[in-house]
Amino acid sequence: ADATFVKRLRNAGAIILAKANLAEYAVDGARSSFGGTFCNPYDTEREPGMSSAGSASSVAANLVTCAIGEETVVSVRWPSAVNSLVGLAPTKELVSTRGMIGAGLNMRVGPMCRTVEDAARILDVIAGYDPKDEMTVFSIGRKPARPYASYAAAGRLEGVRIGVLREYMSRKLFAKADEESIDIIERAIDDIRKLGATLVDPGPDKELFKDCLARYAPRLMNSGFARQYPQLFGADQILALVDLDGNPNRLPEVLSLRTLNAGGIGPSGEGKFEINRYLRERGDRNIRSNADLIAKSRFYTDPNFPDRKQARERDEGATVLDTSVRLQGRFAMQTMLLQCMQEQTLDALVSPMSTVPPRKLTSPREPALNGRTPIGWSLIGQQGFPAITVPAGFTTAVWDRVADGNDGARLVGPVAARLPVGVDFIALPFGEPLLFRIASAYEAATRHRRPPPDFGPVEAPATRKVPKVIQ
Incomplete structure (x- = not known):
């Protein structure tokens, strides 16, 4: 039987063309036993992302108008970013995951399209309550009165306050491989400012939410925070939390959105x-x-x-299903992020989707560094906040890792490479209308998407003339 979102697409008249290849069991690496290795249409020697990457590359190569992806970590937005697409990872509770192999707490279903409007039209069809997915009960009364597509109106952004997540674009903490992508996102931030949005920007190498997290993380995450920073706690965790609550300056310098652990990728079992x-x-x-x-x-x-x-x-090997740690971590992070945004009167956030360009197929991955992973930023989306990535431009050169018998991964570059980069916009839960407003305004003002040179538009076959029949 079809998954709920597939059934809704069929009922709305969509043509379901095929199932795309994906990274086997939705993990790292562009390879599956069933479909083989798949590649990036912008450079067929490079990866197209992970997990739902086959969906993204099929859209980028003009084989389909849109595709559907599943995101547990970054598997809608990262393939979309490196394939110069619009990718929406919606509020978890907005779209049913019933009928998917995985339907856990972090898993979200979202469209991957060439335009913001197309992504919004897909969401109009697949969003809403499904009695077979109890999480979607939270969507009742939360959908807008107007279609989502009506918000993709490409207007101005006066009155919208957007926080800049400098946590995710540090030249000081990251590597050579990140630098040009950070430059591209800096230009995207300037473009958003020119569209009339009010930007709340802590400045280069500073952090938007550092002080806020220091005030709330120990108390709200409590035992989870103690597990992550055991050096701050003695035998009596409660007294230690009271001390930290009154003196956040005692917290480790590394405390950041980059490093907080909200209970892992998935619950035990x-x-x-x-x-x-x-x-x-x-x-x-x-x-x-x-x-x-x-x-x-x-x-x-x-x-x-x-x-x-x-x-x-x-x-x-698991014998117990335990969602309690993940649920508590999710609630704590939601509370903190909502409070941090409220204190600065923020409507949305902007950040890089990833600052590391896609690697060569089978090459070593860029190592994680100071909380920066090589595949993109996932913490906020995993807590139920919707995020959309939009094409932001292309690199001119990248730094690659090559296998080395001594240290395993030698850095080589710069290597000329024109590869897509995406910018992320993040809103409050069920804030998809605002996301479409921001994303469509940026898309219309910049028009960064270009089809891959070797995969241009697919010409439709000539229409055969049908003689009129008079009855």
């Missing part, structure tokens, strides 16, 4: 639970469980890609 539930409902007689997948699959093994079998075996 969730992977095994979700895949077993999906397989049981699917009713396949051969593959009925995660254990069957492990026993009956032939896994592709390559030292350049993560070990998929090992990940499945790790999930199989």
Whole structure:
């Protein structure tokens, strides 16, 4: 049976063309045993992102108008950014995940299109309450009275206050590989200012939310914060929290949006639970469980890609489903972020989607550095805040990692490369109308998207004339 969002698209008249290839089991690496290695249409020797990257590259290569992706970490927005697309990871509770293999707390369904308006039209169809997905009950009464597409009006942005997340664009803390992408996002911020928005900008190498997090993180995250920073706590965690609550200057300098842990990517046991539930409902007689997948699959093994079998075996070892830590972390982060935005009267946030360009296929990945991962920023979206990435321009040169027998990854560059970069806009939960307003204004003012040179528009076949029949 179709997933809920597929059923809604069909009912609205959409043509469901195909299922796209994806990184196997939605993890790192552009490779699957079923569909092989897939690539970026802007440079076919480079990766197109991760997880939902096949969906993104199919849109970028003009094979389809839009595609649907699933985002647990950055799997809608990162492939969209590096394929010069608009990618929306909506509020978790807005779009049903029923019918997907994974339907956990972090998993969101969103459109990947060439324009903001197209993404909004897709959301108009797939958004809303689904009795088969209890999380969507929170969407009741939260959808706008007008269609989402009506907000993609490409107007001015006077009256909109947007905070600049400098946490995610530090030249001091990041590497050579990040620099040109940061330059591109700086220009995007200037463009937003020219459109009339009021920007709340802490300035280069400063942080928008650092002081706010210091005030609220210890108390709201409590035991989770103690697990992350055990050096601040003695035998009595409560007294330590009282001291920290009154003296936030005692907190470690590294405390930042880059480093906070809100309970991990997924709750304990969730992977095994979700895949077993999906397989049981699917009713396949051969593959009925995660254990069957492990026993009956032939896994592709390559030292350049993560070990998929090992990940499945790790999930199989779980015997308890425990969402409590993740739910508490999500609620704590939501509370902090809402409070931090309210204190500065912010309507939205702007940041890079990622500052690391896509690597060469099978090459070593750029190492994580000072909380910056090589695949993009995920913390805020994972807590239920909607985010949209929009094309922001192209690099002229990049720095690549190449395999080295001594240290594993030698930096080489600059290498001439014209690769897409995306800018992220983030709103409050159920703030998609504002996201479409901001994103469409920026898109219309800059028009950064260019189709990949080797994958231009697909010409429609000549229409065959049909003779009139008079009855």
